[in-house]
Amino acid sequence: xxxxSPSPLIRLRGRSIMxxxxxxxxxxxxxxxxxxxxxxxxxxxxxxRPVVVDLGTLPRQQTGVGExxxxxxxxxxxxxxxxxxxxxxxxxxxxxxxLPGTNRPPRQIEPRPxxxxxxxxxxxxxxxxxxxxGAAPPESAPVEPATxxxxxxxxxxxxxxxxxxxxxxxxxxxSGAEVIAGGSIHIYGALRGRAxxxxxxxxxxxxxxxxxxxxxxAIDGVYLMADDMPANLIGxxxxxxxxxxxxxITPLD
Numbered sequence: 001x002x003x004x005s006p007s008p009l010i011r012l013r014g015r016s017i018m019x020x021x022x023x024x025x026x027x028x029x030x031x032x033x034x035x036x037x038x039x040x041x042x043x044x045x046x047x048x049r050p051v052v053v054d055l056g057t058l059p060r061q062q063t064g065v066g067e068x069x070x071x072x073x074x075x076x077x078x079x080x081x082x083x084x085x086x087x088x089x090x091x092x093x094x095x096x097x098x099l100p101g102t103n104r105p106p107r108q109i110e111p112r113p114x115x116x117x118x119x120x121x122x123x124x125x126x127x128x129x130x131x132x133x134g135a136a137p138p139e140s141a142p143v144e145p146a147t148x149x150x151x152x153x154x155x156x157x158x159x160x161x162x163x164x165x166x167x168x169x170x171x172x173x174x175s176g177a178e179v180i181a182g183g184s185i186h187i188y189g190a191l192r193g194r195a196x197x198x199x200x201x202x203x204x205x206x207x208x209x210x211x212x213x214x215x216x217x218a219i220d221g222v223y224l225m226a227d228d229m230p231a232n233l234i235g236x237x238x239x240x241x242x243x244x245x246x247x248x249i250t251p252l253d
Contacts, residue, residue, distance in 0.1 A: 019080060020046070023054040028068050039075060041225045042215055044176065045194075046077050055092075056084025066091015146183075153189065154179060163199055175215065184208070194218075198242075207240040208252065222247050 024031045039045065053069060066089065072079055085092045146165035153171035154160055160167060160179045167181040172189035179185050179193070182200040184207065191209035198205030198220035205219050212233055217224050217240045224240070224247050237252040 019050040019052045021052045021054050021083075022072070022077070023057055024068070025057050026059065026062065028058075028062075028064075032068075032071060035075070038225065041227055045216070046075075049078065050080040051077050052081050052083060053079055053095075054083045055086075055089075058084075058086075060086050060088065062086075062089070065089040066094060069095050148181075154193070156193070172211075173209075181205070191217075195240075196223075197240075203242050209239075210237050211235055212238040212249070217247070217249070219247060224249070 022035075051072075053072065055065065058065065065085070069079055069082070069092065079095050082092055082095055147168060148160070148162040148165070149168045149170065150160060151170045154169060154173045154177040156174040156176035158174075158177045160169070160177075162180070163182040165181070166183040166186065167179055168186040168188070169179060170188050173179055173187055173191050173193045173195065175192040177193035178196065179187070180196040180199055182205075183197065183202060184205045185195045185197045187195070187207075187209040189209075190211040190213055191207075192213045192215070194216040195207045195209070195214060196216075196218040197207050201220060203220040207217050207219065212229065213235060214229065215226050217229070219240060219242050222242060222245060230249055233249055233251060238249050239252055240247055240249045242248070
């Protein structure tokens with residue numbers, strides 16, 4: 001008797017995963033010492049976080065890259081993939097196939113000047129005629145919001161991620177929580193956790209908070225840990241912004 005039961009249906013679903021990117025620089029021994037210092041300041045920073053290691057800054061003659069990735073795992077860093085690995089490096093394949101798009105440098109986002117037409121000015125579009133009775137108005141494409149507003153405190157262990165724009169928190173951000181935004185971050189309460197602004201390469205992003213007690217503040221890849229923040233601003237209203245490659249934290253009052 002022929003089995004006519006239908007074949008099982010396999011469903012494929014897409015899902016975005018936010019991963020940290022570590023970009024080690026030579027000499028690797030000195031870079032590991034700096035990493036150990038950061039881990040000592042914030043022991044839980046890498047807990048349960050997927051990490052991609054960008055190896056593109058290392059020279060081709062670099063040795064021991066596979067062993068270096070093992071040292072990261074010994075420090076509790078969960079490596080899910082690599083970028084920029086040279087084919088001659090042995091042991092890198094243990095950490096998975098290189099992620100796609102690894103041979104391209106990061107895209108710099110710069111404002112483009114408006115190009116004015118060199119020829120005669122174009123005629124203005126004709127004015128719309130009278131509406132036809134019963135005709136439906138033209139449909140406009142839905143506009144995605146550029147700001148995410150959270151109307152409650154962010155508890156420890158929670159992660160708020162909004163890559164398209166600013167994030168506003170109408171409350172506090174607890175220790176062990178994090179807020180990640182493509183634009184600026186506004187916190188109308190105490191910032192005790194981590195705030196990461198300018199995620200998509202926006203050096204103009206800022207972090208504002210009513211009371212600064214943060215574990216980490218980062219803007220466009222530049223960060224400050226709690227021990228590096230101005231002692232006279234701890235517990236006060238403050239804003240963080242970038243001056244070139246240096247982060248500045250100044251009072252709001």
